[in-house]
Amino acid sequence: xSDVQASLRAHDTFPKLLLRNAVTFGDRPAFxxxxxxxxxxxxxxxxxxxxxxxxxxxxxxGVGRGDRIAIIGQNRPQLYWSFDAIQxxxxxxxxxxxxxxxxxxAYVLEHAEVRMAICEDQExxxxxxxxxDRLPVLETVIHKDRRGMRHYRQPFLHALDDVQDRGRxxxxxxxxxxxxxxxxxKGGDVAIIAYTSGTTGNPKGVMLSFDNLTTxxxxxxxxxxxxxxxxxxxxxxxxxxxxxxxxYGQHHVAGFTVNCPESSDTVMMDLRDIGPTSFIAPPAIFExxxxxxxxxxxxxSRVKQRLYRYFTGVARRCGPAILDGRPVxxxxxxxxxxxxxxxxxxxxxxxxxSRMRIAYTGGAPLGxxxxxxxxxxxINLKQLxxxxxxxxxxxxxxxxxVKPDTVGPPAPGVDVRITDEGEVIYKSPGAFVGYFxxxxxxRETLDDEGWVHxxxxxxxxxxxxxxVIDRAKDVGRLNDxxxxxxxxxxxxxxxxxxxxxxxxxxxxxxxxxxxxxxDLEAVSNWAEKRxxxxxxxxxxxxxxxxxxxxxxCIEQVNAALAGDSALAGSQIRRFLVLHKELDADDxxxxxxxxxxxxIIAERYKPMIDALYSDAGNVSVExxxxxxxxxxxxxxxxxxxSPAATYGAGGEPSARAA
Amino acid sequence: MTxxxxxxxxxAAAGTVPVTTEGEILLNVEHISLSFGAVxxxxxxxxxxxxxxxxxxxxxNGAGKTSLLxxxxxxxxxxxxxxxxxxxxxxxxxxxxxxxxxxxxxFQNVALFRGMTTLDNIMTGRNLKMRSxxxxxxxxxxxxxxxxxxxxxxxxxxxxxxxxxxxxKTPVGRLPYGLQKxxxxxxxxxxxxxxxxxxxPMAGMNLxxxxxxxxFVLDTNDEFGTTIAxxxxxxxxxxxLSDHVAVLDYGRKIADGxxxxxxxxxxxxxxxxxxxx
Numbered sequence: 001x002s003d004v005q006a007s008l009r010a011h012d013t014f015p016k017l018l019l020r021n022a023v024t025f026g027d028r029p030a031f032x033x034x035x036x037x038x039x040x041x042x043x044x045x046x047x048x049x050x051x052x053x054x055x056x057x058x059x060x061x062g063v064g065r066g067d068r069i070a071i072i073g074q075n076r077p078q079l080y081w082s083f084d085a086i087q088x089x090x091x092x093x094x095x096x097x098x099x100x101x102x103x104x105x106a107y108v109l110e111h112a113e114v115r116m117a118i119c120e121d122q123e124x125x126x127x128x129x130x131x132x133d134r135l136p137v138l139e140t141v142i143h144k145d146r147r148g149m150r151h152y153r154q155p156f157l158h159a160l161d162d163v164q165d166r167g168r169x170x171x172x173x174x175x176x177x178x179x180x181x182x183x184x185x186k187g188g189d190v191a192i193i194a195y196t197s198g199t200t201g202n203p204k205g206v207m208l209s210f211d212n213l214t215t216x217x218x219x220x221x222x223x224x225x226x227x228x229x230x231x232x233x234x235x236x237x238x239x240x241x242x243x244x245x246x247x248y249g250q251h252h253v254a255g256f257t258v259n260c261p262e263s264s265d266t267v268m269m270d271l272r273d274i275g276p277t278s279f280i281a282p283p284a285i286f287e288x289x290x291x292x293x294x295x296x297x298x299x300x301s302r303v304k305q306r307l308y309r310y311f312t313g314v315a316r317r318c319g320p321a322i323l324d325g326r327p328v329x330x331x332x333x334x335x336x337x338x339x340x341x342x343x344x345x346x347x348x349x350x351x352x353x354s355r356m357r358i359a360y361t362g363g364a365p366l367g368x369x370x371x372x373x374x375x376x377x378x379i380n381l382k383q384l385x386x387x388x389x390x391x392x393x394x395x396x397x398x399x400x401x402v403k404p405d406t407v408g409p410p411a412p413g414v415d416v417r418i419t420d421e422g423e424v425i426y427k428s429p430g431a432f433v434g435y436f437x438x439x440x441x442x443r444e445t446l447d448d449e450g451w452v453h454x455x456x457x458x459x460x461x462x463x464x465x466x467x468v469i470d471r472a473k474d475v476g477r478l479n480d481x482x483x484x485x486x487x488x489x490x491x492x493x494x495x496x497x498x499x500x501x502x503x504x505x506x507x508x509x510x511x512x513x514x515x516x517x518x519d520l521e522a523v524s525n526w527a528e529k530r531x532x533x534x535x536x537x538x539x540x541x542x543x544x545x546x547x548x549x550x551x552x553c554i555e556q557v558n559a560a561l562a563g564d565s566a567l568a569g570s571q572i573r574r575f576l577v578l579h580k581e582l583d584a585d586d587x588x589x590x591x592x593x594x595x596x597x598x599i600i601a602e603r604y605k606p607m608i609d610a611l612y613s614d615a616g617n618v619s620v621e622x623x624x625x626x627x628x629x630x631x632x633x634x635x636x637x638x639x640x641s642p643a644a645t646y647g648a649g650g651e652p653s654a655r656a657a
Numbered sequence: 658m659t660x661x662x663x664x665x666x667x668x669a670a671a672g673t674v675p676v677t678t679e680g681e682i683l684l685n686v687e688h689i690s691l692s693f694g695a696v697x698x699x700x701x702x703x704x705x706x707x708x709x710x711x712x713x714x715x716x717x718n719g720a721g722k723t724s725l726l727x728x729x730x731x732x733x734x735x736x737x738x739x740x741x742x743x744x745x746x747x748x749x750x751x752x753x754x755x756x757x758x759x760x761x762x763x764f765q766n767v768a769l770f771r772g773m774t775t776l777d778n779i780m781t782g783r784n785l786k787m788r789s790x791x792x793x794x795x796x797x798x799x800x801x802x803x804x805x806x807x808x809x810x811x812x813x814x815x816x817x818x819x820x821x822x823x824x825x826k827t828p829v830g831r832l833p834y835g836l837q838k839x840x841x842x843x844x845x846x847x848x849x850x851x852x853x854x855x856x857x858p859m860a861g862m863n864l865x866x867x868x869x870x871x872x873f874v875l876d877t878n879d880e881f882g883t884t885i886a887x888x889x890x891x892x893x894x895x896x897x898l899s900d901h902v903a904v905l906d907y908g909r910k911i912a913d914g915x916x917x918x919x920x921x922x923x924x925x926x927x928x929x930x931x932x933x934x
Contacts, residue, residue: 038813
């Protein structure tokens with residue numbers, strides 16, 4: 001044990017872990033990237049040399065200890081190496097979302113007082129240049145990709161490999177500099193500042209220390225038994241703490257291989273190439289896989305359809321039990337083995353899930369059906385719950401103890417409690433240092449005893465598993481005092497493949513109502529099968545048949561709500577199908593696709609008012625922002641439809657007028 | 658379109674040095690006339706395309722734009738006049754000879770092998786560069802194998818350049834129109850042309866596809882220094898992209914010059930908007 005403790009102290013920062021890995025795992029692949037159609041790879045030793053050159057190059061450009069440096073782009077090995085390079089010489093990386101518009105970037109760059117920005121390509125450079133006059137502290141911009149950069153003559157612009165060349169030169173002339181700088185780093189130093197996407201107000205810069213990240217990564221690696229032989233695919237935004245935790249933190253701690261996809265469009269194909277052993281994805285991706293399977297099965301031959309239906313039935317019956325190691329009859333085991341040969345195996349292989357030992361999902365609840373589907377196929381899918389402030393996760397489901405409607409018990413080393421107001425609070429080795437330049441917010445979130453307030457409402461069940469219901473501030477009451485948890489209702493709606501997004505209203509109203517966004521792929525397929533013709537999204541969304549389809553979904557949700565006495569009163573009485581998709585570009589969703597209620601309440605006020613009037617339809621005009629940043633307006637007439645609600649016994653009450 | 662104008666103007670402001678010196682002419686078309694029986698398609702048309710530039714040919718329907726392109730790459734043979742490419746004056750040239758000289762083109766209607774993948778379609782663009790014989794290629798043996806790997810690498814650079822990695826293995830018949838046009842551009846680029854002829858590269862595209870294509874045309878010109886002659890109806894595109902514009906009407910050239918000059922030329926306005934008599 002003392003050896004382990006000593007090793008922990010000796011490798012208390014990522015740069016120190018990097019140097020250890022360069023020796024321990026020297027010839028093992030650390031990174032791969034598909035480029036020009038071929039997987040290129042770098043061993044730990046090669047990667048460490050690249051990072052050393054880059055770190056020295058940054059020093060040659062004048063980066064000093066404590067300087068904050070932005071990293072902007074998609075998942076590229078060189079951008080991950082930038083984290084190391086910056087940390088090696090005592091800088092603090094500040095990752096930004098690659099799809100942020102220039103104004104959003106300007107806020108973070110200004111707030112973090114960033115001195116240098118490392119950009120993936122011309123697109124990101126252009127965004128930074130367009131706001132540069134508002135950023136007096138920003139001095140240098142580095143770009144990884146040379147493409148399109150030929151005619152940029154700004155003296156403060158450098159190509160990444162030129163910086164590395166300077167670094168090699170600097171390294172030769174300053175022997176011992178690099179090792180000295182790495183040794184200066186301590187576990188208590190701020191490792192990164194991760195800006196939260198922020199459902200309310202401006203993003204906040206969460207400061208995480210090396211201790212926060214290395215300790216929680218170590219605990220997680222031990223719990224799951226991760227080794228240097230894992231393969232993971234890095235495709236989620238590198239500015240998101242979850243990706244940082246897996247593709248950077250655990251990568252350094254366990255020494256496994258991180259694979260970067262060729263482009264954001266090829267992720268699904270690259271997933272098949274790699275066949276990762278550990279995988280994290282938001283619920284939308286797992287739902288997407290299942291929708292894809294279901295759509296393709298509908299087009300398959302009859303024999304195949306029947307085989308699929310029979311064996312998924314077998315899997316649902318005994319798959320989860322086999323996965324959890326519970327007793328299963330010999331006959332079922334045989335059938336399951338046959339199913340693996342005929343259906344599950346090929347299916348998993350097709351999606352690139354064959355080698356997957358562990359899969360995680362989080363961020364939003366995953367439908368129980370979808371969740372059990374994967375577990376029944378033998379994929380150890382687990383839900384986790386966490387936030388940027390906790391360096392990734394707070395609760396995680398354990399092998400053999402998975403309950404579909406909870407996020408599991410507290411993670412190792414974490415203490416979770418529920419306050420009297422119903423808010424989830426926790427203490428964790430991963431709990432953040434504070435918000436950067438925002439002491440007021442730090443005091444609100446991190447109390448004197450070290451408890452972090454999540455702002456989520458939840459309950460702990462009899463097995464000690466946490467169940468998250470909603471954002472604490474969003475849980476409200478109807479006029480008659482009934483509990484109204486909008487996200488809980490919305491998530492129930494979103495579990496239907498036809499519903500892409502939903503927004504429930506009801507706080508301080510007489511009854512609950514909802515906006516629904518249809519899922520274009522699923523609904524257009526459904527419409528095609530039934531010979532319903534339409535011209536575009538808006539037209540399809542307004543079809544009476546689609547309204548009937550959506551009403552069916554809502555009434556099922558109402559029936560489920562009726563079963564829970566506390567929530568029975570918040571059944572949806574009236575709804576409308578939105579004419580456009582809610583979009584992060586219009587500010588209606590955050591970049592991580594969470595609904596921004598305040599903005600929707602303002603923008604769609606006439607529609608919400610109509611839901612609470614007797615009107616049968618409402619005409620609307622909305623501003624939309626196109627991908628190039630220009631804006632236009634959209635007009636549409638929307639029908640408002642009633643939905644049946646259910647009594648406690650389950651009989652439908654009359655549809656509200 | 659303003660974005661594109663800004664993007665192309667920005668580097669110039671930053672002190673661009675032109676790729677070639679002014680006046681070096683890559684293709685010189687002098688006084689050509691083309692007729693089909695009694696129909697006069699082109700009458701005494703002269704254009705000079707400077708090396709390394711983007712040259713647009715515009716004009717109303719039936720003005721002879723495509724006929725002019727067809728004369729340039731040897732599909733039609735003008736009855737009068739002469740065409741000089743890279744200093745060589747030619748008389749009767751076949752299309753494949755034009756291709757071998759370094760002229761590649763895309764078509765007004767997409768002309769790809771629909772059942773073949775994006776990758777294979779672009780590989781066909783390397784055809785003229787393949788040196789090994791048919792038998793060795795069929796056996797994929799010896800020098801033929803090495804050669805194919807070399808060509809594949811080149812094609813992968815084009816795929817990367819055009820950002821079509823995700824459709825590398827997709828049969829082009831299944832692709833949306835905008836992407837098919839991009840694949841066609843890829844096939845033309847695979848021939849490493851000195852002169853690239855684009856016949857209405859943005860026709861039938863939506864705004865986003867047009868903007869993408871504009872960017873690829875500009876990038877092609879910028880990265881590879883390829884001289885580009887294009888026919889286009891979208892005036893916004895033409896005025897933003899081109900260094901030089903020639904206007905045809907009823908088979909005659911009625912104007913020729915930088916976009917700003919052509920835009921204000923009374924003859925051009927009359928040809929496009931009509932004029933009261």
